[in-house]
Amino acid sequence: MALQSDRQTPISEEKNGPLEGLKWNNWIFQEGIAPLYLLFLRHLMKLHGTSGYRFWPVPPSELKNSDHISLTISTEFWKKAGESSFDLYPQIPPPLSSPRRSKLQTDENLSIKKAVFNFLSTEQSQFIVPLLMQLGITNIVTPHPTVVRGLVRATMNKTSLVLVTPVYVRDMLRNPTRCKLLQDHWKKDPGNLPSNINKLLSFLLQETTEDCLTGCSLLPLDDGSWGTFSRKSTSKIQYLTPGTPLERSILEITHGRVVFKGLEGPVIDGLLERDMNISSLSFDNIAPLCRLVESKDPQYRKAWLANIWEYFGLCVKKYPTNKDGYLRSIESLPVYCGSVVGEPDSIRFLSPLSFVSRGLPAIVDPDTLGVSALCKTLNGLILVNKAIFPTTELSTESVRSSQGARRLINAIGALPFTVPTIHSLSQVFSGVPAEGIQALSNLVFLHISDLLRGDHSTVCMLKQLPVWPVLSGPFQSAAKLKLAPHTSLVLTTMIDQTTFLRPDLASRYRDELKKLGVLQLSYLDFLNNEVGLARGYLPAENIGEYQRLIEMVYKVNPSIFRSCNLAVNGDYRFCLPSTLYDSLVPLFQAAFRDQQNSRFLHPALAGSHVWRDLLIKNVSGPTYIECARSIERRNSRTNPDDKIEFDSRVVFGHLFWDYQEMHSWTIWKALCQIRFAPVQEATTSPGQSKLRSQQRVKFWQRNKLIAISEAVDPKYEGISWGQKPVLWREMGSLALRGITSQKPMITPGTVIGHLGFLASHREEITKEELPTRISEIKKAYEYLEEKIPSYTIQESALIWLNVENEDFGRMTPETFRKSWSCTMDLCLDSNYDSGEIKRVRSFLDRFRQLLLHANVTAIIHPPSIPEPPRTQSPILQGLLDLRKQELLSDVTITAPLQTFKAHKIVLASVSDYWRAMFTSKFRESSTTEISLQDDPKTIKVLLDYIYTNNFIKPRHEENVTSQLENLLDQLEKSEKWFLPSFKHSMEHYLSDGHWIRPETVKSVLRSSTMCNANQLASVCQQYIGNNKTIVEREAPKEE
Helix, strand or coil, X not given: CCECCCCCCECHHHHCCHHHHHHHHHHHHHHHHHHHHHXXXXXXXXXXXXXHHHHCCCCHHHCCCCCHHHHHHHHHHHHHHHHCCCCCEECCCCCCCCCCHHHHCCCCEECCCCCEXXXXXXXXXXXXXXXXXXXXXXXXXXXXXXXXHHHHHHCCCCCCCEECCHHHHHHHHCCHHHHHHHHHHHHCCHHHHXXXXXXXXXXXXXXXXXXXXXXXXXXXXXXXXXECCCECCCCCCCXXXXXXXXXXXXXXXXXXXXXXXXXXXXXXXXXXXXXXXXXXXXXXXXXXHHHHHCCCCHHHHHHHHHXXXXXXXXXXXXXXXXXXXXXHHCCCCCCEEEEECCEEEEEEEXXXXXHHCCCCCEXXXXXCHHHHHHHCCCCCCEEECHHHCCHHHHHHHCCCCHHHHHHHHHHHHHHHHHCCCCCCHHHHCCCCCHHHHHHHHHHHXXXXXXXXXXXXXXXXXXXXXXXXXXCCEEEECXXXXXXXXXXXXXXXXXXXXXXXECHHHHHHCHHHHHHCCCHHHCHHHHHHHHHCXXXXXXXXXXHHHHHHHHHHHHHHCHHHXXXXXCEEECXXXXXXXXXXXXXXXXXXXXXXXXXXXXXXXXXXXXXXXXXCCCCECCCCHHHHHHHHHHHHHHHCCXXXXXXXXXXXXXXXHHHHCCCHHHHHCCCHHHHCCCEEEEECCCCCCCCCCHHHHHHHHHHHHHCCEEEHHHCECHHHHHHCCCCCCEECCCCCHHHHHHHHHHCCCCCHHHHHHHHHHHHHCHHHCCCCCHHHHHHHHHHHHHHHHHCCCCCCCCCCCEEEECCCHHHCCCCCHHHHHHCEEEHHHEEECCCCCECCEEECCHHHHCCHHHHHHCCCEECCCCCCCCCCCCCCXXXXXXXXXXXXXXXXXXXXXXXXXXXXXXXXXXXXXXXXXXHHHHHCCCHHHCCCEEECCCCHHHHHHHHHHHHHCCCCCCCCCCCHHHHHHHHHHHHHHHHHCCCHHHHHHHHHHHCCCCCCCCCCHHHHHHXXXXXXXXXXXXXXXXXXXXXXXXXXXXXXXXX
16 A cells, blocks of 8 residues: 555655645545445345444444544545445345245345335334335344444435334335234234234334325224224224213214224324324214114113213313303204103103204103192193203202293293194293292292393293283283383373282382383383373364473473373374474564464463473574475465565575584585565665666566575675675674575675676666766776686686776766777787777776786886885864965865865865866756765764874763764765775774673664774674574664
8 A cells, every 4th residue: 555654644645745635545546445345245234134233333423533544435435335236235025924024034145225114212113114024115224223323314314214213114004904903913813902902003103204104004992993094184994982981882883983992102292192083082083973862762861871971971070161162063963862741751852952942841850849830731841851951950940940930931831832732922831830830930039030031032921921910800910010100190181090019019019010011111112102192183172281290291201201102293103303483583473474383382381381491492403494494385375475675685684693512513515596585676766776776676576485595695795796696684694604604605706797787787877877887897806816727718808997096086887988998909018099999997907917817918118217205294184274374275164154264175185076076067066165064073973084084082971872973974975085004993892892782782882883994893793693592682673
């Protein structure tokens, strides 16, 4: 060998260099020495058999003080041994007792791929190896433990060794032929059968998988047959193992399903853990066993069922919480046994479900003397034997318990349906002696509270049992009893006083009688059936007696009035009080004037305090809807009644007030569609516009009452009266907000149409109405400007009044008629007219945003030079001094008992009213004296304001009413004189609580509305809404 004498250093490492020498020696170790030694072992194993295992080298991991050479040779040897096809492994010889020894015995060794390696312990090998050989498995080898460890590591993740394992043995035994061969072999030695089967099953159970025995017919049974193991979840046959003589007696009805009693406990436990088709007897198995016993002789069944209930008691004692589950498992099987009254020597089997379902008249045989006498006379009753009944339920099923009493009652109730000769309860009790009825009555009264807590059928049966002593006879059923809801109610002559329960029992069992549904315990039934409410009407002659009865009912049960038809209307019909209206409410009187009898309480009853809080008084949303629909109904007649116009105004006028409950109304959408709202009358008055009157007549003739959605509120009258009818009266803020939240009363289209209407009828507008029309046009433009950009205006629409502001005081109808233009003919920011194009005048120019939205063309001017600053002029003080000294005055204003000197230029410069007067062609423009019929105090205050531009708050006088009248006069004249700043200052002054009082607020509201003092009017309306009751009481009555 190319090694030095120390066997450590290769020669080539010194002579040829370290790399080449190392490769050469490694090749010699791996490809020379290892194969050579493997071939050497082959001959040794043939010569020495199993003794040759001592020549095998130890695995690399077990080398002690290993050097490089030893480790390399050992590693390569075991690698090649795991891959070698050499016949290195001698077979285990078959047992000497085997009859097949001559055929099985051989001297040939096996290769690694042909051998079955036995790595088992000595004890297991002594049993398993002969068993396999008995099955014809001859290629079994048992290597030395060192060889075992070397082979395991050498073949890891490479060649799979065939090993003797529980899985291998199970796979062999799944073959039916081999399994039958083993069974026949064991039958020849019955004395060792228990030991052999226990050892084999213990070995196979070492496999941890749940299907370690599946498919093997190795389960010995009591009848000498063999069962096949399978998974419990998929097996059609389940095998049982009894644990006691009682269990074995129960299982004796099975055939081929009881496990051989020789199986040891650990084996049985292992089989149970693997979820095989074997189990210990439990109560879960009783149900299928009960089905098997049904074909047996009745006496045998009776004895067998006694064993079942004994076993049940043991199971419940061991597992008390499972009692209900045990009973449920057999509840549908005939496991009870009893006899039938009237049928001697009869045996009747029944299930627990039929026992408790009331389909059969069955009870546990009682031992109470009186009840027993009762039961022995009830033909058809089934008396269940106590021995064939769960002992845990005997106490609860005894007639001395509430459940047993309930069972007896239900059994009695079932007799007419199960006994062909019995058709009613009267036949059931026809042969029962008096002591039996008395015993039943005592039993019912003893448990009546518990019985009434039972199911509906039990309660219904209690109603039919003749157990109640009454005044007219010994016993009666609860279904025929009568009981007044209160003792005082029997004093009236309107009810029938027969068939009432004895008073002592009625008092003692009042609650129980209520649960039994005794009719007189219900106020509703008492009133309907005894008083006659169910009849629907009250005889007229009973109205006085009925009033006295109602007073009594109200004392003992006032709440019944809210759910019972105790009210009587004018037609003598009974009805719910909450459906009738209070006749003292004017709104209801107006709405239902033609339905007095059906909508209001009978006059004979109206004076009673009983109805005070029951009738409809408050106006809720649905109530108001009913009132509005009633007006609509009346108006839809061919000839409406003569009060419809007045009544419609009363109903509609309710919307004028901001009642608190209106916040919660949700009726606005429906209310908009009801035709009940009156429009403004078609009357003409002095000073009223002829054109306006014509429109009113037009809408009035079309329909006097309309839906709110078809009209406009007077608040919007000025900008829409040419297009839509105007409601008779202005609605309050809450109603208006609710209505407009569903559908706006006016739209930009309506206002544009109204402007077009004024333009198209401009020839009919007189000089007197010009200020009004111009004010309306201004408001229309303001509205349209607020609604930008939700609409469009056609270029050809003639809707623009193009005038100067200074034209208002001297405007003539001719100027008004010629000043209308359409969009395409207007031009913004122009200083002149050009052909058909007109420059926008000052009045219209203030609505520049609106004009731009209408696409009016605008001229863009160059920026202007800033104006120099001005100094404060002393002109106001100077003019005031001239007035006080009466110097340079050119006009005298005369009033009753007083005159005032003034200057025309001062008045005209401040007030459009005076400007129009002094600059017009009328007589006032040239005269030096102007006569006014106004209050001198008012004239003086307004003149002082004109000269000073200072509002002086008057001192409070003692007579508030008189002073307020003068202040309101000043407010109205400031509107007439066109002094808006004075008007606004007066509004602020009058909004104080000193002036707005319950007795003055309506007059302030009226004046502020008349002179367009909107801020003050809003304050007054809010005050009225918040103080409605006191205002209605304290305010002067309006004529």
